[in-house]
Amino acid sequence: MPEHSLKEKTAKGLLWGGINNGAMQVLNLAFGIVTARILNDSDYGMVGMLSIFSLIAGSLQESGFTAALVNKKEITHQDYNAVFWFCSGLSLTLYLILAGCAPLIADFYHNDALVPLARYSFLGFFIASLGIPHSAYLFRNLMVKQKALSSIIALLVSGTTGVTMALLGYSYWGIATQSIVYVAVINLCYLYFSPWRPTFNFDFSPLKSMVSFSSKLLLTNIFNHINNNLFSIILGRYYSEREVGQFNQANKWNLMGHSLITGMVSSVALPVLRQVADDPERQCRVFRKMLRFTAFISFPVMLGLSLIAPEMITLTIGSKWLPSAHILQLLAIGGAFLPVTNLYTNLLISKGKSNLFMWNTIAQGTSQLVVMYLLYPYGIHRMILVYIAINVGWLLVWHYFVWREIRLSLFHAVKDVCSFGLIAALIMGGVYFLTRSIENIYWLVTLKILSAGILYPLIIWLSGSVTFKESLNYLLKKKS
Template sequence: MAEQSLKDKTAKGLFWGGLSNGIQQLLNLLFGIALARVLNSEDYGMIAMLTIFSSIAGSLQESGFTAALVNKKEVSHRDYNAVFWFSSGISLCLYFILFLCAPLIARFYDVPELTPLARYSFLGFFIASLGIAHSAYLFRHLMVKQKAMAAIIGLVISGSVGVTMALMGFAYWGIATQSIVYVATINLCYWKLSPWRPTLSFDFKPLKGMLSFSSKLLITNIFNQINNNLFSVILGKFYNEQTVGYYSQANKWNLMGHLLISSMVNGVAQPVFAQVGDERERQLRVFRKMLRFTAFVSFPAMLGLSLIAPQFIVIAITDKWMESAEMLQLLCIGGAFIPITLLYSNLVISKGKSNIFMWNTVALGVLQLAAMLLLHTYGIRTMILVYVIINISWLLVWHFFVWREIGLTLIQALKDILSFAFIAAGVMVATYYMTLGICNIYLLLMAKITIAATLYISIMWISRSVTFKESLQYLTKKKR
């Protein structure tokens, strides 16, 4: 009964996570196309150069307490309240520090206009801190549907504001305002949808029990943000805001692709792993099932995006962004493996091994930084290629620790992952050659999508893939 209950909760979470993320990415797609048609690469580059600072500040304000609350066996009002007031207080202090440091950031990039933009855009991470405890409450209780509603409402309102400001000539100020409006709206929704409310009692004692776990996640999250924004900083320093803008645009579409899968899986992975944490065989069984599902979705989606990247970029945001297309193709290959890496890291966190998560991420970040600094003279495409290879190879390091925790052998993992990877790659290669004779860019895009989807689904059907069957059964059941 417990097994079935957990299975139903997981399936429900995956369904709502997939549905909501699909809607979110569709909204991101529509608003992203509208903004990219109005703005230019320099506008995106200005915002991208600041992202690393607000991201690191965001990690500091959250301090890993969300994961700590989710993995704690019993959570009380005092725990949520302590996290709320700590996050709010630390983020306010960080905002004032960054406010004063804004001229130094502008001097680092040699772009004076960044000073007022930084002081304005950094307001977003302070506003975000007011919803951290509420988000943790929804996450812990697997309230995926409620979080989905909040995200969709936030995207609609913020996207409308951003596009309106861009059309009115506010350029990069419109992108900055869009981010601020998004976090403000989503936090208001969290407060509305979550039954928990903070009280005026400043008791930070509950944080002590979480610090040993959360502090390691904090360091990890900071390095994650450094890793994710490494290119923007290096390109901003050694190249110019136009190059940063091209990369930012390519990376944005890559993120939209793999976040669709990652968010769907991550929305349920950690709570589910935590619930079966004391049963090694059961956890292995659950993990392998989620691994197969992730690979089944991730490889065709991301390799498919890589296949259609040139046509998609030109049709969606015009040929002024063509420089981004080749970057996007390379990034998508690495992006296909990111949801799998995140699934591995979620398992490690659920076992309480935040120290392993931390050192793994730190080591990867140092390796990437060293490689990028050595390669920046060879051009951005070489840098991206090496970056992708490093990230894919590091999956073997993650696997070692997962094997040690739940006994997942490399043969088992490769069996679960590579069958979907090879089929998806083969489908994309076949589709590429089958569509070589099509000259019309619109027909070419539609033909690639139709042929690739048909081939992949047909192979899944003929091979009687269990993952495909279970996904289909669940979707038809939801429809009925």
């Protein structure tokens, strides 16, 4: 594919990925504020305890086949059809097993109310399995606009459902229903936008060419979910539902922040990097451009979120959630690096190195699991600090494997990432010290946002950032 054509498709994909994730985070924010004001931390804690089981089951039923379908050079109807019937059959089996194990899950958390909630919540990953091939089709063909519209429609419908049930007094059942409605609606939208349809031809032979690649991604995704939900597991076991709820509330806001960037970049990263995988030099250029763009967006967004966390939490969902604001401040700092890590992993997957992706993720997840278990007696904040340190430090390991593939030097990678990170950190730190004497919460949050929002682009512009100027030129071109 010519350089200008790939660049245009990438820019268009990033634009629609940004619109999609921006709209989703705004909607998530609106629905989340209303729901959090109605429900309490124990309600969120109940659902949070079950999330790890749903996520692992979801990974098992997807089995890494989405990336495997995207990575195939040539693809047929039979490939999609085999994945559809395999994933839906496996997910039904997993649902029945987990529904039967619900009493054991309730015993683990010492909470009998989790039995019916678990059997209801787990329906979500079965419904999600029905849309895997359609999602992969849209992803493979860079149909980012269609995926964006699907997500927005699903979020509007599910968010309205969740808020309505919360108002009617259904407590944590409303949160669980919201998740189920979301996956059901988004699958219907994928079905509408994708021209592919399943047929009653039960031929699983196409899976043989994908299973070596996809099985490694399956194990990787499981460890990723364990890694991302360590706190929900450990806190649910050794702390109260209220403390789990406070953490989950903070983690939800953190997820909204870094998912905005990760989702935008991930919507194009793997397909684009896969198209230039046979030319390491060109792939390195494309990867560095994506790396600079990711850092340019991620650091001001996440460090800015950390800066305004106490005021934002108090004004939006009430002072009863203020303990979660202090947790969010720490999580958001670590969250600034997650989109960068995600881009590194996409590079390895595009090179077909699912084995490296798998073993490195397992090593990282195991290290964090052991360390978090040893630290739980010392409190949540200390656990989070060490967790962040491991995540950030592990970027050096990811970089080593990327260097082996495309010979990207550590100096250039640090320069691409840290130039934006350092500027954002200095600006947020300066704004914090300049505004800390202001007592009025409305003036405080307004001045923080305005000061950081003006200073960051101004300094980036004065520094001569090519990434900023290219992004601005593209947006102005689209507007005109």
